[in-house]
Amino acid sequence: MTLTIGIDIGGTKVAAGVVDDDGKIVESLLRPTPADNPELVAGVVAEAIKELASRHEVEAVGVGAAGFVDETRSVVRFAPNLAWREEPLQKKVADLVGLPVVVENDANATAWGEYRFGAGRGETHVVCVTVGTGIGGGVVVGGALYRGRWGMGAELGHIQSVPDGKRCGCGNLGCWEQYASGNALVAEARRLAAMDPGRASVLLEIAGGTPERIEGREITEAARAGDPVALEAYAWLAGWIGQGLADLAAVLDPGCFIMGGGVSAAADLWLDGVKESFAERLTGRGHRPLADIRTAELGPSAGLVGAADLARMP
């Protein structure tokens, strides 16, 4: 049994954990992300590693971070949340901790975690879609992460769903994540509630009265209570997710899609709708198997576990 450390650098917290060969977390800890000062992140990460390494015999470290990670798994070329540009994260951390380090895109790490120890076990072609504030993606094919030529593959949230559509933080118009993410769900529910407050009475009551206070949690609660606007917002989300999965299936033809991220906790409200939308829009339907669409199993620690496991790979 060998141990490695996995790190998941989020916008607010750094999660670190010691993980064994079976993907079990032996020990974990959380540190606040010094988001104001991205220069300090490597130090925080290194401190967490050193603390864990002082109590466990670990062989390597895998770090998952939001952003474009280059093809050498060393440099974060661009991270929207942390204002990193060409950050040599691998070298910084490795120098501080004296262990082998690999850096990976966080959604890729999540996909790997699910593939190895979660909902993707036994599959050969896995597309993992993380539906949170945005959409993250990871693709595992033939036992390896699909990283692309420059390490920037599987930026699944940025295929275009609507020409001249809603503006995306990436600078383009109409990206999938403007329609199929948790933020998109919230925006749509707020819009519908503002247009017709009477119809959204349950949702608005849960949210304290104003559309601006509606967040994902409120939509979920209201939908489960039968609020028509909350249900419509979830149906809308499911339609767009299904369309995007159909596009991805045209390109990647996976055996399964794994749906992760915060929105996956409310899968009862959208999974059937996604399957229906996907099946209606899949090109060649009727002449090919339907990829299974399932929810992730590892929850929020998938990225950490995946990063730790990736640290074992040469």
Add this chain to the structure above:
Amino acid sequence: MTLTIGIDIGGTKVAAGVVDDDGKIVESLLRPTPADNPELVAGVVAEAIKELASRHEVEAVGVGAAGFVDETRSVVRFAPNLAWREEPLQKKVADLVGLPVVVENDANATAWGEYRFGAGRGETHVVCVTVGTGIGGGVVVGGALYRGRWGMGAELGHIQSVPDGKRCGCGNLGCWEQYASGNALVAEARRLAAMDPGRASVLLEIAGGTPERIEGREITEAARAGDPVALEAYAWLAGWIGQGLADLAAVLDPGCFIMGGGVSAAADLWLDGVKESFAERLTGRGHRPLADIRTAELGPSAGLVGAADLARMP
């Protein structure tokens, strides 16, 4: 030096050729496709193989066919042009010729040919887009064709470009190939010429006077002669191709795109436009290298050559 036979089954002709280790065609022949009677196709293919095999020492046969080929590279599950459904083409041909046979999607075979002997040599992540009457696609990653879980990967023409857009032969609305194929170019040029015949005077003269007679060849000739409608149609095509390549880059992050198919012959009229459109729409632009976009090198025989080479693979 070993020899194999490559076959390219088109809607009107079956091309067959003996190909050497270097992708050189030693001998080739053409037979009409019995399109009215798809039952007969395997026989025509077998006859061509036997004729070539009578004059060359060949080890195996690769057959490229339009349609969904299953993951065992044996069965054509669905072929729009030949009305095949679950056609056991591999077994039929192998039984008739007594040689090892593999069947492959024709666009995949083309991609493989270009990767091995053409515009993709030396690349690790290649996306080949064949722009003809429709759009075909093939993806080569890490020295292997990307085939997907069920053999139906890289159906690139069927990502959705326009929600509720033009109807596609696949049954969906708004597929990329309704905007970025040779047929789409013709439809747009005809539409523009019918809307404003005066502006399309050169194009209409070349086409014999009526929009319905406009085909790709006429648009190309008129565009080179400066006809504003023909130029506008090509610019329109280039914009849509570039958008689709940007979507593919978000998913696949290739090192290069290879543009093949009939439209590639007029690359002077659209390649710059495609590069510009791609660069404007690529997510993360400025923080990543731009994939190169280049034309195919092997011409119409790429599929045959690729199929022959794939026959060598276990």
Add this chain to the structure above:
Amino acid sequence: MTLTIGIDIGGTKVAAGVVDDDGKIVESLLRPTPADNPELVAGVVAEAIKELASRHEVEAVGVGAAGFVDETRSVVRFAPNLAWREEPLQKKVADLVGLPVVVENDANATAWGEYRFGAGRGETHVVCVTVGTGIGGGVVVGGALYRGRWGMGAELGHIQSVPDGKRCGCGNLGCWEQYASGNALVAEARRLAAMDPGRASVLLEIAGGTPERIEGREITEAARAGDPVALEAYAWLAGWIGQGLADLAAVLDPGCFIMGGGVSAAADLWLDGVKESFAERLTGRGHRPLADIRTAELGPSAGLVGAADLARMP
């Protein structure tokens, strides 16, 4: 009590009738439209008029025809169905019959008939939308038809619903009538049935087994029998109609919409959906009254009755 004659020139039949001050049809007759030879249409119309005039004391004639009628109500500038170009229909008919003649767009005549004697009585701002093979429109404001500067107002079917959408017979892409007409309903039902025959089993059985045989009548029957594809097609139609009405309300702010044409016979299948879609999409909703949406009352003779009444107007 004065009598006038109203004519409705359709693609297959010419309907003619003697109409009194109250919009009652005193006598009517039908003649086949010589669609192959549009030169002959005026003659057929004149014969019908003469026959009716031989039995009734009539004062004037109103002729409704599909197409762009000029602002002098004399010339059909362009008629898609009859290949008329700059047809001086008013003069031709008047010369043959020796009565005052006015020519009007058929959808305008229908709108006028409904305004005067049907669903629009007592209203001041009426938008009539005729949903048949295409979409026709007529607008009545302040007691007069809205005809526009050149007589070509209220071509409501040709506002754009989808940029780069389905091709319209008018040469544009994405016109409303490609989404909200009877033909659009049929195309969508066929598409859905071809994509998923199992789900459309009732519809396909009614239609004799193949998607190509599905027409509006079959969709209506299947929808009433609960066929999910037929119901989905009607819901889809209703959504698009409602969106278009919301656009029209932004411009015209009518007191009511009158829905006519062949599709109106199945209003039980779409009227509620239209109202819902309209209410969801109306700009300023909540701060303005909702225009009423109702079905036409006069049925297929609305155009004839309206044309006859327009003949009384100076």
Add this chain to the structure above:
Amino acid sequence: MTLTIGIDIGGTKVAAGVVDDDGKIVESLLRPTPADNPELVAGVVAEAIKELASRHEVEAVGVGAAGFVDETRSVVRFAPNLAWREEPLQKKVADLVGLPVVVENDANATAWGEYRFGAGRGETHVVCVTVGTGIGGGVVVGGALYRGRWGMGAELGHIQSVPDGKRCGCGNLGCWEQYASGNALVAEARRLAAMDPGRASVLLEIAGGTPERIEGREITEAARAGDPVALEAYAWLAGWIGQGLADLAAVLDPGCFIMGGGVSAAADLWLDGVKESFAERLTGRGHRPLADIRTAELGPSAGLVGAADLARMP
């Protein structure tokens, strides 16, 4: 010669003027709009009227205000900028000043001003499109403002241009004013400049270095200096304006469009593009006259002048 007073209530300033029969402004004054306290607006308006009335013999007052004005020209039902809801503005002002008062939507007043004394003189069917931060519209037909059944006609900025497109302040998605207004121009120029700063070097220099500082003025200056991003943004704007005008022509068939608002000052940068886009997209083109598209003549005082003239109408 009779005199009336026209008022134009803007978001920051109240403009008031004494206007004669010929649309000439005899005297005018400006007051700050008490935007924080909409209760006070009627008082400010009344003070301005009383001051002017103390020096001129005036017969009536016309007040133009942004928002939905009811069909009795008395109540502002909803004003986005001033947080008015069901504001009885006519009564409030009339009670304070003791003169006949009519209230009108500001874009309607502008259209009327241009129709009577500006670019619309002599026309019978005028559509005035005010392109400023949003889009306002006014329609004059047969010598009268087209107001609709409830006074809310000609909300031209809220026809849908893009299904599921950019979110509009009105609560809908994809409204025309999200693509064809001054704000849309600024958003697009910022987006393009952020995507490719090198290409926008002139524009960014003029704007002080950052995309966020780009406003309309900077885009205009940069476009005139040849900046490719500024020119592209203007071409994009022109394309969308032209599309919307084509939609309006399908419904209203006007003799001319009058383009007003802040953006009209830079007509050299977009008017030709609008005409081209309009002509390409007009349904029935080739079979109908093209409406003329021209810029407004009265400038920012059109609303005041129009409101004053409307005060003369019973």
